[in-house]
Amino acid sequence: MEIKRLSRILGRCSKETIEKLAQPIMKKYPVHIIRKPMKTLVMVRMKETIAKADFYLGEILACEALVELQGQKGFALMAGDIMDKVLGAAVLDAVCKTDLPEKAQVEAALLEEEKKQQAQHEEEMKKHAQSSVQFQTLDVEYK
Amino acid sequence: MGYVAVTGGQEAIEASIELLKEYRSEGGTPLDIGAVRDRMGLLIDRIMSEAGLYAPDYAALALKQCEGSPEEAVFLLRAYRSTLPRNYTSRTVKGDDMHIRRRISAAFKDIPGGQMLGPTYDYVHRLLNFDLQNEQEEDLQSWRKEFDEKAHALEETPKTDTAPRVLDLLRAEGLVEDIEEDTSEPVDVTMENLPLPAPRSAILQTLTRADTGFVSGLAYSDIRGFGMSHPTIGELRYGSLEIEVDYPLEEGEAWYVGDIFVTEVESLMGTKAGKEGIGLGYGCVFGRNDTKAIAMSVLDRALTLDIDSPTSDMEFVLLHGDCLEMNGFISHLKLPHYVTFQSKLDSLRARKRSLEHGNDQTK
Numbered sequence: 001m002e003i004k005r006l007s008r009i010l011g012r013c014s015k016e017t018i019e020k021l022a023q024p025i026m027k028k029y030p031v032h033i034i035r036k037p038m039k040t041l042v043m044v045r046m047k048e049t050i051a052k053a054d055f056y057l058g059e060i061l062a063c064e065a066l067v068e069l070q071g072q073k074g075f076a077l078m079a080g081d082i083m084d085k086v087l088g089a090a091v092l093d094a095v096c097k098t099d100l101p102e103k104a105q106v107e108a109a110l111l112e113e114e115k116k117q118q119a120q121h122e123e124e125m126k127k128h129a130q131s132s133v134q135f136q137t138l139d140v141e142y143k
Numbered sequence: 144m145g146y147v148a149v150t151g152g153q154e155a156i157e158a159s160i161e162l163l164k165e166y167r168s169e170g171g172t173p174l175d176i177g178a179v180r181d182r183m184g185l186l187i188d189r190i191m192s193e194a195g196l197y198a199p200d201y202a203a204l205a206l207k208q209c210e211g212s213p214e215e216a217v218f219l220l221r222a223y224r225s226t227l228p229r230n231y232t233s234r235t236v237k238g239d240d241m242h243i244r245r246r247i248s249a250a251f252k253d254i255p256g257g258q259m260l261g262p263t264y265d266y267v268h269r270l271l272n273f274d275l276q277n278e279q280e281e282d283l284q285s286w287r288k289e290f291d292e293k294a295h296a297l298e299e300t301p302k303t304d305t306a307p308r309v310l311d312l313l314r315a316e317g318l319v320e321d322i323e324e325d326t327s328e329p330v331d332v333t334m335e336n337l338p339l340p341a342p343r344s345a346i347l348q349t350l351t352r353a354d355t356g357f358v359s360g361l362a363y364s365d366i367r368g369f370g371m372s373h374p375t376i377g378e379l380r381y382g383s384l385e386i387e388v389d390y391p392l393e394e395g396e397a398w399y400v401g402d403i404f405v406t407e408v409e410s411l412m413g414t415k416a417g418k419e420g421i422g423l424g425y426g427c428v429f430g431r432n433d434t435k436a437i438a439m440s441v442l443d444r445a446l447t448l449d450i451d452s453p454t455s456d457m458e459f460v461l462l463h464g465d466c467l468e469m470n471g472f473i474s475h476l477k478l479p480h481y482v483t484f485q486s487k488l489d490s491l492r493a494r495k496r497s498l499e500h501g502n503d504q505t506k
Contacts, residue, residue, distance in 0.1 A: 053327070053342075
């Protein structure tokens with residue numbers, strides 16, 4: 001799975017979902033924690049629309065972890081401070097690079113999560129779309 | 144005359160801090176941080192914007208800690224932020240990619256993608272709703288369920304929640320002021336002193352983290368006549384942006400960090416003397432804050448004008464709007480100034496004595 005897609009699914013998963021997928025692997029295989037979960041800041045670089053200049057909008061509180069599993073490194077960086085989630089996500093990132101038998105199961109579960117996330121996103125779009133403006137021009141002539 | 148260290152009052156300070164806790168715990172209703180985060184969203188947005196730190200949980204915690212004082216909450220977040228490493232800078236994000244939850248234009252009725260009000264107080268009656276005094280959580284959740292079901296029942300799902308920019312329509316017609324593209328590396332005012340004159344990146348960063356009241360007040364003064372602006376909102380959009388960083392384990396790959404909600408505004412202004420086309424102003428702030436984003440766009444424009452106006456004075460606008468700095472400075476006036484003030488009194492007394500003796504030696 002493409003890294004961007006994987007990270008988006010992981011980022012939008014609950015801590016419980018990530019732990020449910022990662023913990024059996026962490027129990028079964030040795031996971032070397034290279035960088036234990038820790039907080040970090042991520043500065044947001046944004047492009048404005050007038051002179052197309054880049055500027056710094058502000059920082060996001062995030063947490064990150066780096067692990068190694070079966071000779072493969074796994075990384076995670078997520079907004080917020082849920083350390084168990086970021087550690088589990090790093091493990092799952094590593095799993096997706098291995099040939100472990102659990103890989104297919106993990107990927108399938110993540111794809112199911114993605115469907116749920118997409119459905120939630122569509123519900124949000126629908127909710128907001130109800131406030132779309134249907135203009136009607138009044139039959140009034142201004143002189 | 145400088146300051147001198149004084150001692151004493153330690154017990155009074157400790158008692159004062161205890162009193163803070165006593166004031167904070169007034170009444171018998173516990174204040175849940177999750178409730179502050181979820182149901183005081185606009186205040187959380189304001190705190191995050193002025194702190195320059197997107198951290199809703201910590202903003203809620205800060206508000207709980209300081210009895211809801213915005214300036215104290217910003218101080219707490221800024222102080223905490225200074226203890227953390229910044230290991231990443233995001234890939235450049237554009238408002239074009241926003242997942243829009245609110246989008247309006249005061250310039251055009253029909254815009255590609257349409258106008259969507261989203262959540263706004265623009266059309267509510269400002270009447271106290273006394274029903275909320277006895278609001279039952281059960282009823283509220285029941286209402287939410289019905290609201291969700293109503294949306295769910297809609298047959299048509301919007302195809303997309305992104306939209307083209309209104310400004311691009313005007314650009315395509317050649318009606319917008321010609322502005323040279325700025326490809327310079329952005330300045331980070333949290334890491335270095337604000338250079339003056341400030342580059343565009345420093346102006347925008349300073350304004351976006353400035354105090355909401357300061358930015359709004361200055362923009363208001365500009366529009367009222369102390370400046371030259373009267374903007375038409377070309378587009379105001381609010382929604383989420385996906386933040387990504389370079390994936391450190393594989394070159395060229397992107398890693399999604401999370402979504403942030405921002406309000407972005409493009410204002411259409413008058414034409415500059417000697418120029419052609421509509422002038423523009425830009426504003427973008429963390430969270431849902433129409434007023435601050437619009438006000439920022441007004442000041443962004445004002446700072447490009449070479450006129451004798453307070454809002455076109457870069458030093459005046461950029462050096463006095465930081466929440467922490469302005470409140471910190473005002474607040475320091477409460478600290479002991481015994482020596483400086485005694486010195487002033489000594490001078491006055493000496494002058495008074497001299498005058499009484501008909502011999503003003505202070506001249």
